[in-house]
Amino acid sequence: MRIVIAEDQVLLREGLAMLFVDGGHEVVATLGDAEELLAAVTSYRPDLVVADIRMPPTFSDEGARAAQAVKRAHPEVGVLLLSQHIESQHVVELVALGGFGYLLKDRVLDVSEFLGAAERVARGGSALDPQVVAGLVARSDPLAPLTDRERDVLELMAEGLTNSGIAKRLYLSERTVEAHVRHVFTKMALPETEDGHRRVLAVLTHLSTAAR
Structure with missing residues (x-):
């Protein structure tokens, strides 16, 4: 060789x-x-x-x-x-x-x-x-790193709920939901922006994965 x-x-x-x-x-x-x-x-x-x-x-x-x-x-x-x-x-x-x-x-x-x-x-x-x-x-599988709770949060984001709405649905504090959302963005390697597009990108990724 x-x-x-x-x-x-x-x-x-x-x-x-x-x-x-x-x-x-x-x-x-x-x-x-x-x-x-x-x-x-x-x-x-x-x-x-x-x-x-x-x-x-x-x-x-x-x-x-x-x-x-x-x-x-x-x-x-x-x-x-x-x-x-x-x-x-x-x-x-x-x-x-x-x-x-x-x-x-x-x-x-x-x-x-x-x-x-x-x-x-x-x-x-x-x-x-x-x-x-x-x-x-x-x-x-971009969702593989997410915990079960983070997946729950992402699914509710896909339904169009705000952090406040997610907190009410999951019986969590809004601050806890904000932390989960940050973890979702980090684990999915979504770039930080000033216009809130990370939330949209996260939802689109979730929907495309679910459609496989």
Whole structure:
């Protein structure tokens, strides 16, 4: 298996290279950022790319975006993303392409399991961290993070009730209802605005989910 590694942390980058070499694989290139990843893949034609999601210069999603570019240009190349934390942006699209894996970095500590996952991805399979899967499931259902009481509040919001009306219906104080509404907005990741559109967006999301 021929491998290109893109990881800005030198120790982890070299450690990953040693793991693969000790496992009988060939590391054909190691990179400290994602900018040259596509060019390296085009030049070296690896079977697998291992890349960190957060890389220079902004340490946001450079690795994930570079992975997308690689899969578009070379769909046969397996891509294994690594991350310190669960980040679902870009992941759904990549999962659908096949030959893709996403693991939290601490999974590297189980060397045999990590190498097995990498080999599986290189063969066109998938390898998703259980915590990543749980995050994607929650992402696919925007209401999943809500408690039963928060769902009750959202349903009454969908009926057009004000916070005062919801409080009367559920026998709660208006302040408690306001807290539930804030939690609904936060858990549904609705942007804060000055014109009250978050309430409308929450209701629309609830209705679209119910219609599935």
